[in-house]
Amino acid sequence: MRRVYMDNNATTPIHPEVMEALKESLGLYGNASSHHSFGMKAREKVEEARASVARLIGAEPEEIVFNSGGTEGNNYVIKGLTCAGRTCAIRPSGNHIITSATEHPSVLNVAKCVESFGIEVTYLPVDKYGLIDPDDVEKAIKDSTCLISIMYANNETGTIEPIEEIAQIARKHDILFHTDAVQAVGKIPVDVNELGVDFLTLSGHKIYGPKGIGALYIRKGRKICPLIDGGHQEMSLRAGTENTLGIMGLGKAAEIAAREMPQEKKRLTALRDRLYEGLAERLEETRLNGHPTNRLPGTANIGFKYVEGESILLRLDMEGIAVSTGSACTSDSLEPSHVLLAMGVPPEEAHGAMRFSLGRENTDEDTDYVLEKLPPIIQDLRQMSPLYAKK
């Protein structure tokens, strides 16, 4: 049976070159902070990787702090800047933060957490495409605002936010700006200086690197309370012995992403568009959830009316096809995707939304295979559905 993995926004397979680099380095065990040759060898590799990640986003190496991934980076920024109740040299400059209703749980749930100790949070609404209006950001700013955090590209729909405009507004009002760029880095060009961001989160396993590694970009001169204290690793900004293997994997992945991005961007956009158009041709009452063009190259969130996502997902899995869904049945609550709901998608339709996130291993044959297998599945499930008017 053909196996088609179209869930690259969830995670990606490790790139063959990254795998080679990792295999070669398995024997490299020195602690990068040790001052003997075992340690220095590891240190050299860590700094090489740091430079590679910095290059990918147009930053200086000393602005890159390695960590365990996107979730840690997001926790770090939101908790570090609203550090209420702790006394240290870095005092928060206010107690209000602005974010969006469509952020990843590692931003939303952290925002809810800091709300519980007195921080005020504004969750900005989005339009039907999932876009934030920069004017709404400006209107929400008050004297007590100390952070604005808006994700660069949405993990469920792929919609790309106007980060540059929002960063300009933040700068105008002298407010720190963070973007969760986990889904954007490596897929579309991201330059921290062109954008004007103060903090940026990225993750290794979204760009064909290993899981459990990521980096936080911290603009030179910005002060923030570290999330994890201890030794002096990562310029005393993130304690803990360096995850040398993970870091090397991330560095290699970053190098490859920079190299393959222009081509992949074009190829995946074409593949994704062919997939959506093909499905819309074959199945009535199909909708695209997300911006039609201003979207990540490989992402298509497609809603099929009258049927439910988990049943579609399992039927596709039985054919060897892997995707994800916004249905509540695959979460721990009865609520479907908060992103789709925020975009105004009716709940019963949000339950029938499937996310296809294509990546470097997907081909035209994969798209053909999905176009062959999915329509009969939807038709079957529609025949079974009390919501569908049978002909």
Add this chain to the structure above:
Amino acid sequence: MQYSAKVLEHFRNPRNMGQIEDPDGVGEVGNPICGDVMKLYIKIDDDKIADVKFETFGCAAAIATSSIVTEMVMGKPIDEALKISARAVAEALDGLPPIKMHCSNLGADALKAAIKDYRSKKAAARASQ
């Protein structure tokens, strides 16, 4: 999701899926907003469930539950069918993941709703005679 082989079998090959042209009772439970709707059609003959069909909008557990409920009640006397509990439905499927147990409730509820509909239609018919 860890589903039993029984659940997956009923999901892949649901029994008695469809509508009944001239049903004696129809029960619809659930809510599209929650992602779960079950509709059961029954035909009654001599106080027994002569035929039953289902339509479901929902996950694999919802579909499997609907399918097995139809198997469990086919040909049974109404009063016996009414005794079928959510737990019996889940057991018949060799168990459901804890987060899916509410689907077995829906299955039992749809059946009870269909029988209630049949009985109230019958009572209304008698009253108008």
